[in-house]
Amino acid sequence: xxxxxxxxxxxxxxxxxxxxxxxxxxxxVAGARVVLSARRETELQRVAATLAGGAEHHIVLPLDLTxxxxxxxxxxxxxxRCGHIDLLINNGGLGQRGFAVDTPLEIxxxxxxxxxxxxxxxxxxxxxxxxARGAGRVVVISSVVGYVATPRRSAYAAxxxxxxxxxxxxxxxxxxxxxxxxxxxxxxxxxxISVHALDSTGGxxxxxxxxxxxxxxxxxxxxxLLSQIAAGRDEIHIGGREVWAVRLQRxxxxxxxxxxxxxxxx
Ligand SMILES: NC(=O)c1ccc[n+]([C@@H]2O[C@H](COP(=O)([O-])OP(=O)(O)OC[C@H]3O[C@@H](n4cnc5c(N)ncnc54)[C@H](OP(=O)(O)O)[C@@H]3O)[C@@H](O)[C@H]2O)c1
Numbered sequence: 001x002x003x004x005x006x007x008x009x010x011x012x013x014x015x016x017x018x019x020x021x022x023x024x025x026x027x028x029v030a031g032a033r034v035v036l037s038a039r040r041e042t043e044l045q046r047v048a049a050t051l052a053g054g055a056e057h058h059i060v061l062p063l064d065l066t067x068x069x070x071x072x073x074x075x076x077x078x079x080x081r082c083g084h085i086d087l088l089i090n091n092g093g094l095g096q097r098g099f100a101v102d103t104p105l106e107i108x109x110x111x112x113x114x115x116x117x118x119x120x121x122x123x124x125x126x127x128x129x130x131x132a133r134g135a136g137r138v139v140v141i142s143s144v145v146g147y148v149a150t151p152r153r154s155a156y157a158a159x160x161x162x163x164x165x166x167x168x169x170x171x172x173x174x175x176x177x178x179x180x181x182x183x184x185x186x187x188x189x190x191x192x193i194s195v196h197a198l199d200s201t202g203g204x205x206x207x208x209x210x211x212x213x214x215x216x217x218x219x220x221x222x223x224x225l226l227s228q229i230a231a232g233r234d235e236i237h238i239g240g241r242e243v244w245a246v247r248l249q250r251x252x253x254x255x256x257x258x259x260x261x262x263x264x265x266x
Contacts, residue, residue, distance in 0.1 A: 004230035006031030009082040013065060013122065014092030016043035018191030019141065022218035023089060026226050028052040035078050035085075037063040038092060065092050065118025066110075071125040084133055087229075088126045090119035091141040095197030095205070096156040097266070102200040108155040111198065115159035120166055127179070134178040139229060140167045141184050144239065147246045148256065151265045156197075171234065182229060185246065187239015188215035194266070209266040216240060 010027045014020035016038035024034050028051035036044045041062045048055040059081055063074055078085060094114045098107070123138050130136030145153055146160030164183060171181035194209040221238055228236045237243045249256040 004030060005087075005226070008032045008086035009035065009078070009084060010087040010089060011035040011037065011061075011078060011085050011126070012089040012091055013037045013063065013118070014141075015047060016040045017196075018193060019186070019189055019218050019221060020089070020091045021047050022222035023091065023225065024048075024051060024058075025219070026222040028058065030226060032087075033057060033059070033082060035059045035061055035082070037061050037074070039064050063122075065122070066113045068117060068121035071122050074122075075125045075129065079129060084129060085126055085136060087137045087139060088123065089139045089141070090123060091139075092118060093141065093159075093193075094156075095193040096153045096199075097194065097197045097205040098152055098200030100154040103155065104200075104202075107198055107200065107202050108158070110202070111155040112159050112162070115156065116162045116166075119163060123167075123170070127174070130179045131174065131177045136178075137180045137182060137229070138167070138170070139182045139184060141186065144185050144187050144237070144243055144245055146183075146185055148249050148260070150260060153265070180232070180234075182233060183235045184225060185235070185237045185239075185243070186221060187237075187242040188212060189221045189239070190215045190217050207266075211266060 005027055010032040012020050012023050012034060015024045015036035024036055024047055027034050034051060036048055036058060038044055039062060044060045048058050048060050051058050061074060061077060094111050096111055119140060140163055142160045142163045145157045146164050149157035167181050167183055188211050190212060194205055194207060194212045197205040199205050216239060224238050237246060
């Protein structure tokens with residue numbers, strides 16, 4: 001068992017399901033005190049009840065990533081209860097299944113509010129405390145789609161690409177303060193992201209896509225991610241063969257474009 005995170009305070013957004021839930025379990029096993037955030041409090045309580053160290057050792061803090069005005073108070077609550085924040089895991093996010101031409105701009109904005117402004121806003125609220133201590137790590141869950149934009153996910157791809165721009169700049173800005181930034185690009189992970197994804201009407205896609213159902217488990221993903229965060233990596237890619245798409249696009253952009261035009265994306 002890793003002890004790299006013993007007694008560290010790790011705040012995870014999107015902790016009510018999928019990758020966030022698996023990360024909460026893995027960090028708790030590694031000795032961390034976990035702050036679990038998402039909108040669904042009952043799901044957060046369910047996850048907290050399963051964590052190593054006992055539910056009372058960890059903190060359930062409901063948070064809507066679109067309610068950026070609530071972030072300062074949330075940071076104050078975590079700081080009051082835990083003293084400081086060692087790791088912020090910006091994981092909460094919303095998938096998309098719909099063609100750009102069918103998708104009203106309102107849906108693009110909703111996805112950007114959660115996936116981009118939510119992560120950026122919470123980071124801005126947490127950062128002053130980390131800089132004052134001269135320590136801390138901001139982890140950002142992007143996607144392979146943050147490099148390779150796949151059909152039916154135009155707003156999702158845009159939100160993940162935008163994270164790369166913001167957090168790569170931030171990494172350079174804060175380096176001298178001792179604060180670190182880690183960008184994570186998962187391939188497919190077996191979660192309910194496709195079930196929760198927005199379609200072009202703003203409703204739920206409500207289907208477990210085959211690629212999702214056959215993907216790496218969230219627990220395997222979380223175990224790999226913890227060891228790579230502990231190694232202090234700036235950027236981490238974890239997944240199946242699809243993570244090679246990042247290199248394929250860089251080395252063979254025309255072939256990649258042809259594949260993206262022809263392949264079927266659910
Ligand atoms: N699964 C994959 O294949 C995959 C691949 C690449 C990247 N990712 C990224 O991994 C992250 C986690 O996704 P997942 O696969 O674990 O999907 P998931 O099971 O659908 O989890 C998404 C999480 O985000 C939270 N969330 C959604 N909207 C929110 C809002 N407005 N405010 C606060 N929390 C919100 C959800 O909680 P509530 O509904 O309770 O608020 C949930 O905990 C996302 O950033 C996703 O883009 C996933």
